[in-house]
Amino acid sequence: MKIAELGRSALQEIGAHRTRSAMTALSLSIGIAAMLFTFSQTAGMMKRYDDALRLAGPGRLVISPRRGYAGKGLSPGLTFSDAREIRLRYPELYMVSPRNSHYGLDGRLDSFKNGDLVGRGITPEWAKRDWVYTMRGRMLNERDLAESARVCVLVEAGSWIKKPFWAKYWPEQALTKHISRRDPLGRRILLGEHLFTVVGVLKEPPKDLDPRWFRTWGGSGQVLVPLTTLQRSLMPRYQKNPDVVEEIAVDTGDAETAAAYLRRIKVLLLARHRGEEDFEIKDYREIMQSALKQMKEFVVSIMIIGLVAILASGIGIMNVTLATIFSRVKEIGIRRALGATRADIIWQFTSEAMMLGVLGGAGARRSASSASGRSRRARSACSRSARYTWAARC
Amino acid sequence: MSAPAAITVENLARTYQGGYQALKGVTFSVAAGEFAAIMGPSGCGKSTLLNILGLLDRPTGGTYRLEGALTAGLGDAELTALRRARIGFVFQAFNLLPRLSALENVALPMAYAGAAVAPRLERARALLDRVGLGRKGEHTPLQLSGGERQRVGIARALANKPALLLADEPTGNLDSTSSAEILALFKELNAEGTTIVLVTHDPAIGASAQRVLRVKDGLLA
Ligand SMILES: Nc1ncnc2c1ncn2[C@@H]1O[C@H](COP(=O)(O)OP(=O)(O)O)[C@@H](O)[C@H]1O
Ligand SMILES: [Mg+2]
Numbered sequence: 001m002k003i004a005e006l007g008r009s010a011l012q013e014i015g016a017h018r019t020r021s022a023m024t025a026l027s028l029s030i031g032i033a034a035m036l037f038t039f040s041q042t043a044g045m046m047k048r049y050d051d052a053l054r055l056a057g058p059g060r061l062v063i064s065p066r067r068g069y070a071g072k073g074l075s076p077g078l079t080f081s082d083a084r085e086i087r088l089r090y091p092e093l094y095m096v097s098p099r100n101s102h103y104g105l106d107g108r109l110d111s112f113k114n115g116d117l118v119g120r121g122i123t124p125e126w127a128k129r130d131w132v133y134t135m136r137g138r139m140l141n142e143r144d145l146a147e148s149a150r151v152c153v154l155v156e157a158g159s160w161i162k163k164p165f166w167a168k169y170w171p172e173q174a175l176t177k178h179i180s181r182r183d184p185l186g187r188r189i190l191l192g193e194h195l196f197t198v199v200g201v202l203k204e205p206p207k208d209l210d211p212r213w214f215r216t217w218g219g220s221g222q223v224l225v226p227l228t229t230l231q232r233s234l235m236p237r238y239q240k241n242p243d244v245v246e247e248i249a250v251d252t253g254d255a256e257t258a259a260a261y262l263r264r265i266k267v268l269l270l271a272r273h274r275g276e277e278d279f280e281i282k283d284y285r286e287i288m289q290s291a292l293k294q295m296k297e298f299v300v301s302i303m304i305i306g307l308v309a310i311l312a313s314g315i316g317i318m319n320v321t322l323a324t325i326f327s328r329v330k331e332i333g334i335r336r337a338l339g340a341t342r343a344d345i346i347w348q349f350t351s352e353a354m355m356l357g358v359l360g361g362a363g364a365r366r367s368a369s370s371a372s373g374r375s376r377r378a379r380s381a382c383s384r385s386a387r388y389t390w391a392a393r394c
Numbered sequence: 395m396s397a398p399a400a401i402t403v404e405n406l407a408r409t410y411q412g413g414y415q416a417l418k419g420v421t422f423s424v425a426a427g428e429f430a431a432i433m434g435p436s437g438c439g440k441s442t443l444l445n446i447l448g449l450l451d452r453p454t455g456g457t458y459r460l461e462g463a464l465t466a467g468l469g470d471a472e473l474t475a476l477r478r479a480r481i482g483f484v485f486q487a488f489n490l491l492p493r494l495s496a497l498e499n500v501a502l503p504m505a506y507a508g509a510a511v512a513p514r515l516e517r518a519r520a521l522l523d524r525v526g527l528g529r530k531g532e533h534t535p536l537q538l539s540g541g542e543r544q545r546v547g548i549a550r551a552l553a554n555k556p557a558l559l560l561a562d563e564p565t566g567n568l569d570s571t572s573s574a575e576i577l578a579l580f581k582e583l584n585a586e587g588t589t590i591v592l593v594t595h596d597p598a599i600g601a602s603a604q605r606v607l608r609v610k611d612g613l614l615a
Contacts, residue, residue: 339478339506
């Protein structure tokens with residue numbers, strides 16, 4: 001029999017058992033949708049990590065004070081001077097970006113008054129990597145750093161494209177709220193005891209698009225200032241050594257050279273710290289890879305659960321199909337007596353099953369695409385913005 | 395003899411799984427154009443015999459020649475092709491497909507034979523006319539009376555112009571009026587040259603057959 005006739009008789013049969021057909025198609029739908037969703041999520045996750053790694057730089061090293069290290073009093077700790085020395089010794093490095101933060105900073109801008117800002121002291125190299133922002137005004141430059149200028153860049157937290165239900169329990173940053181009402185660019189802000197000029201505003205990407213938005217604690221608002229200014233004007237007086245930093249981020253510019261520079265920098269810092277290993281240097285890719293490995297294990301366990309579910313529903317479908325066939329033994333006999341070959345019969349049942357499969361698959365596609373559509377849109381926008389900023393920086 | 399006999403069986407035996415011997419070796423032949431009735435008590439093996447004649451079942455012993463050709467060596471596909479082209483089946487329980495209309499039921503064997511839609515519907519309509527159901531082609535089996543159903547069944551059996559018409563108690567479920575109509579139909583078909591072998595308990599039908607094969611306990615009496 002011709003395909004058109006097979007299709008027609010299959011449709012007739014499906015139509016004759018609407019409930020059963022609908023249930024079969026539905027369970028197929030759910031199974032396939034689960035599969036598609038898992039796959040798209042996995043793919044999305046891998047892509048996110050790729051994006052994050054690309055943003056962070058291929059040869060990224062993170063130097064930070066060793067946690068829980070009891071100093072012998074020989075080392076000054078991890079300092080801005082260390083960063084300068086690394087820069088001096090290895091000018092070929094793409095980025096050497098020291099950073100220190102002052103938490104609980106007092107700030108005042110017009111009617112806005114807050115004691116819980118985060119002041120981040122940075123150098124211009126900070127902007128070389130992890131750039132996901134939209135900038136208004138200008139970034140901090142070498143002159144600001146050299147002069148310890150009282151200038152700052154405010155960070156406006158990303159908004160939501162589509163706000164998830166739990167976001168209302170996530171308080172909006174007070175500073176962001178304020179500057180979204182009144183443009184602070186070029187105006188004065190009181191930080192600690194000094195007046196600063198706002199020379200720039202960095203807008204973070206929408207939270208939906210930024211895989212890292214929850215990783216940095218921004219308090220009631222983040223303010224970027226030159227590191228030298230932070231040391232001179234904002235660090236509390238009880239700080240023993242104002243030169244210390246909480247992190248030096250390095251990017252060699254090349255994944256191949258990361259390991260070699262890690263060793264060199266370690267030797268350099270050990271010498272500067274008089275033998276005290278009060279710091280640690282981590283290869284960012286290793287950090288990412290261990291996170292990725294954890295994620296993978298998680299995904300595998302999800303996949304196993306999904307597979308079990310699909311298997312169970314598959315057996316259910318098989319059972320129904322067999323019951324259908326058995327309940328139609330008589331019909332098969334009649335058709336055989338009328339001249340149907342075995343192939344005719346097999347095709348008849350197969351075309352019914354295929355049609356149900358197609359219907360189920362179509363249903364699955366619809367539900368899966370509506371479920372993953374948002375994350376897909378978000379992903380593509382994210383990589384677009386990453387490419388954008390990448391091009392702008394390089 | 396000029397033409398080979400329509401059916402020649404020699405020592406035909408059928409033992410079912412479990413060892414029950416439904417046919418214990420029957421030998422007879424039916425000439426082309428003959429009208430033969432198979433009669434006998436219930437359970438004696440009539441249906442078993444007819445299924446073998448209709449190539450729906452294979453004998454476990456003996457030989458069966460259809461139009462002179464041995465059927466023993468044929469594969470499933472060849473048997474199906476032969477059955478489709480040469481044999482029409484009429485059942486006691488009609489065995490119409492309930493979801494198809496009378497017309498579609500009659501056209502179905504032609505579909506399996508590979509006929510295109512238009513010609514086969516045309517022929518199905520002609521066949522329904524022939525059995526006096528020209529107006530009821532769109533009815534489903536449930537909307538037809540027993541006698542009408544059996545006439546659809548006969549029209550369907552004639553779809554591929556079979557040389558041999560096999561009927562297993564075709565009037566077993568019908569009242570006497572309908573039975574008489576069906577019998578008249580069979581006689582007409584036989585007069586046109588179709589070989590007919592039918593199983594029946596009805597003495598009237600037996601009387602109008604040219605030959606009666608009496609089966610008892612798996613043997614010809
Ligand atoms: N598929 C089968 N398996 C086992 N025994 C069968 C099968 N079909 C029929 N029989 C037995 O074979 C005997 C003959 O059956 P059948 O040919 O249908 O008789 P009838 O003459 O009434 O048509 C019966 O006793 C029946 O129980
Ligand atoms: Mg019987």
